[in-house]
Amino acid sequence: MSGASGVRVLDAPRGAAAGETPEALLGALGGPALLRVRGRDRSRVRGVATLLHGNEPSGLRALHTWLREGEAPAVDLVCFVGAVAAALREPGFAHRMLPGRPDLNRCFVAHVAGAEGEVARDALRLFREARCEALVDLHNNTGHNPAYGVATSADAAVAGLTALFGERLIVSDLRLGTLTEATSGDFPSVTIECGRAADPAADRAALAGLRRYAALERLEACAENAPPLVVLERPVRVRARSEVRLAFGDAPVPGADLTLTRDIDRHNFELLPSGVAVGWVGPEASWPLEAHGGDGREVSRDWFTLRDGLLETQRAAVPIMMTVDMAVAKSDCLFYLVQRREGSAR
Numbered sequence: 001m002s003g004a005s006g007v008r009v010l011d012a013p014r015g016a017a018a019g020e021t022p023e024a025l026l027g028a029l030g031g032p033a034l035l036r037v038r039g040r041d042r043s044r045v046r047g048v049a050t051l052l053h054g055n056e057p058s059g060l061r062a063l064h065t066w067l068r069e070g071e072a073p074a075v076d077l078v079c080f081v082g083a084v085a086a087a088l089r090e091p092g093f094a095h096r097m098l099p100g101r102p103d104l105n106r107c108f109v110a111h112v113a114g115a116e117g118e119v120a121r122d123a124l125r126l127f128r129e130a131r132c133e134a135l136v137d138l139h140n141n142t143g144h145n146p147a148y149g150v151a152t153s154a155d156a157a158v159a160g161l162t163a164l165f166g167e168r169l170i171v172s173d174l175r176l177g178t179l180t181e182a183t184s185g186d187f188p189s190v191t192i193e194c195g196r197a198a199d200p201a202a203d204r205a206a207l208a209g210l211r212r213y214a215a216l217e218r219l220e221a222c223a224e225n226a227p228p229l230v231v232l233e234r235p236v237r238v239r240a241r242s243e244v245r246l247a248f249g250d251a252p253v254p255g256a257d258l259t260l261t262r263d264i265d266r267h268n269f270e271l272l273p274s275g276v277a278v279g280w281v282g283p284e285a286s287w288p289l290e291a292h293g294g295d296g297r298e299v300s301r302d303w304f305t306l307r308d309g310l311l312e313t314q315r316a317a318v319p320i321m322m323t324v325d326m327a328v329a330k331s332d333c334l335f336y337l338v339q340r341r342e343g344s345a346r
């Protein structure tokens with residue numbers, strides 16, 4: 001049986017049939033697929049999505065291990081594996097998407113032409129037809145991060161899902177076209193950033209969370225024994241302006257318009273007070289940053305200031321997803337700034 005177009009619907013392989021390795025499982029799938037798993041209670045269904053980005057393998061590794069273990073989930077699961085071709089492209093788990101193609105996790109809200117748009121529409125339809133009671137979408141990022149959730153709200157169900165994986169939740173009003181945004185009106189839906197790709201701690205966080213998600217009889221129970229969540233909100237997306245020559249270093253790099261400190265990603269989830277230097281701006285360079293919040297206004301000068309060639313924070317903020325990966329910094333963004341919600345833990 002298959003979906004109408006880009007996503008094949010298959011009964012999930014269990015035990016040894018899932019293949020020796022995650023790569024073997026992907027090779028057997030051959031393309032985007034929705035894997036169905038029979039649960040103890042067949043009247044309910046939960047959704048899992050993973051590998052929407054081909055270079056973010058923690059969720060797929062967790063799913064592969066869990067399928068091999070063969071444990072029956074509490075309710076039926078439908079597990080979407082997205083960017084299979086990008087993940088299989090040499091040298092393996094190296095490409096976010098196929099070269100020159102759109103980012104699959106930006107194709108779920110507005111109509112996007114081509115194969116990725118078709119896969120996104122198909123996956124969305126299949127999750128809705130399944131009447132999922134919840135969805136978790138497992139990702140990695142490139143900086144030093146603990147596991148955390150990203151969602152459009154912090155209601156009890158979303159907070160509970162997040163607590164299966166980590167202790168922090170970002171409530172985002174940025175609209176990027178993600179699966180989580182598209183399904184937030186259908187059922188509780190959260191993106192889980194499991195940690196840095198290729199970090200064994202990220203793989204462990206993904207597997208531990210997936211096991212809990214699959215085993216729980218009642219989702220309402222997920223928050224009951226969890227520590228209170230830290231809720232961070234109102235993200236501002238900070239990018240280098242497109243013409244900026246960017247570098248990372250321990251001192252200003254000659255010829256660079258903006259040199260960011262090499263260990264910048266150590267500040268993820270720290271409260272940075274005002275007046276903290278994050279980099280150097282070259283003597284000939286113009287203002288190097290642009291920053292946009294959910295309302296679309298350019299606000300970089302509200303957050304940063306230039307003093308004697310040093311780029312400093314202008315007000316206190318918590319940076320997240322800071323990266324020292326040049327490709328990500330150029331193509332996506334440098335980092336996001338968020339605010340701690342009043343009354344949330346710590």
Ligand SMILES: [Zn+2]
Pocket residue numbers: 052053056105139140
């Ligand atoms: Zn991702």
